[in-house]
Amino acid sequence: EKQIIIETGKLAKQADGAVTVRLGETIVIVAAVAATKAKEGQDFFPLTVDYREKAAAAGKFPGGYFKREGRPTEKEILTCRLTDRPIRPLFPKGWYNEVQVQTVVLSADGENDPDILSIVGASAALMVSDIPWDGPLGAVRVGRIGGKFIANPTHAEMADSDLDLVYVGNANDIVMYEGAAKEISEADFNAALKFGHECCQPMIAAQKELAVKAGKKKREITLNIVPDEILQEAKKLAGDRFVPALLTPGKLAREAACKAIQDEVGAKLVEKFGAEKVTDFVVNDAFYYIQKEAVRGLILNTGKRLDGRTFDVVRPISCEVGILPRAHGSALFSRGETQAVTLATLGTGDDTQEFDSYTGGENEKKFILHYNFPNFSVGETGRISGPGRREIGHGALAERSLEPMIPTANYPYTIRVTSEIMESNGSTSMASVCGGTLALMDAGVPMIRPVAGISVGICAEHAASKKISRSQLLTDIIGWEAHYCAMGC
DSSP states (O other): OOOEEEEOSSSOTTSSEEEEEEETTEEEEEEEEEOSSOOTTOOSOOEEEEEEEOGGGGTOOOSSSSOSOOSOOHHHHHHHHHHHHHHGGGSOTTOOOOEEEEEEEEEOOSSSOTHHHHHHHHHHHHHHSSSOOOOOOEEEEEEEETTEEEESOOHHHHTTOSEEEEEEEOSSSEEEEEEEESSOOHHHHHHHHHHHHHHHHHHHHHHHHHHHHHOOOOOOOOOOOOOHHHHHHHHHHHTTOHHHHHTOSSHHHHHHHHHHHHHHHHHHHHHHHOTTTSOHHHHHHHHHHHHHHHHHHIIIIIOOOTTSOOTTOOOOEEEEEOOSTTSSEEEEEEETTEEEEEEEEEEOGGGOEEOOOTTSSOOEESEEEEEEOOGGGGTOOOOOOSOOHHHHHHHHHHHHHHGGGSOOTTOOOEEEEEEEEEEOSSOHHHHHHHHHHHHHHHTTOOOSSOOOOOOEEEEEEEOTTSSEEEEEEEESOOHHHHHHTTOOO
16 A cells, blocks of 8 residues: 655666665665676675665764764664575576675655665666566565554554564565564464565566666676586596485584595596686586585485484484573573574663664664674684674574563563574574573573474475476475575575
């Protein structure tokens, strides 16, 4: 029932594609630009999505000494991720030109959240650009008040909603969803997904119409893929040795066994085809395809998983509480090779987190969950810095899982949960949910009900029509299963 207006051709005309999107008096501009060629030696797709809220959009001054916007807030980082996830899979595989998609909030009415407009704008900007991309997408926030679903509710309406679901889809399929609810049944959740999908269709139709009227012709591109003769030779040399290597118990041992085969076969490929043809990229990419094929074959053809489990088995779980003497509440949650130490701290009202809210909605938090993922948790070295986008995102996911079960009526304490990941092989965010529940109960927080989390993924085989021809759901997925099966979890 609310009008969304998409326009192009007036602002940011030097970008490859740019649109403004308006809902009420909230307006964002989204611009997309792609480099004309890939950087030398580039072996991954460098997409950067950025979202920024300007104080002036709400008629305010930024806080602080400099009176200027600084590093992105948590809300801005989460909206970057929300915009990134649905558009990323739709770029051509093997195309490594750098792409930047940037959203700037130009006007904020305090009622309509710009995050949905950022997703719609990213899709529309890519549609009218010459950048290759397999869109368009529609996006909607679904709320529920009094049992009735509402599309793109205002902040005032969301205060009465028991559901906060962001749904992104194309004409036929789900591309992404995320959200939280104050407890919802499976049937009602499925109905919410259906409602969201129906709401996306007018946006998709509008973008197609806009692209016909104002879109650029898509540019010619060169895909960086492994020559077929090298890929076939690599498969021949590797033979059937990859299956036993993939079934090696233990994450690090499994990785080492596969790397040994790759190094041996890589050297033989260089010997046969020459170092100019068989670069590090060619070897790594060839073995990515070989391992992906082997992992999917194990799951779909033989019913085996990399760590030997059947499809209905969760890795061994162990829980300890009260492990740290000075923390108000503490726990150690382990599931297979995934391990989280969680701490709960109770504070007073003075510890409530306050923040600027230029676009409306809440401006303070009494329940906070922070997630930290050090390099040593995966046995690697790397840059040591503050929390990155992934850590902010995983922390927010776990926070939203626990927050509805925290008592609110007459509960005087501000609560902070920190999750320190000690070991990782799949779904540390869900380990943070489980460990967070344990730490909260250890601290004496009277939770309404305990909360548990688990990862679920799908390993699918697609027909020529791009429709799934067969698939297998996996519970408690490990890292390589998520990686090689391109899972959403």
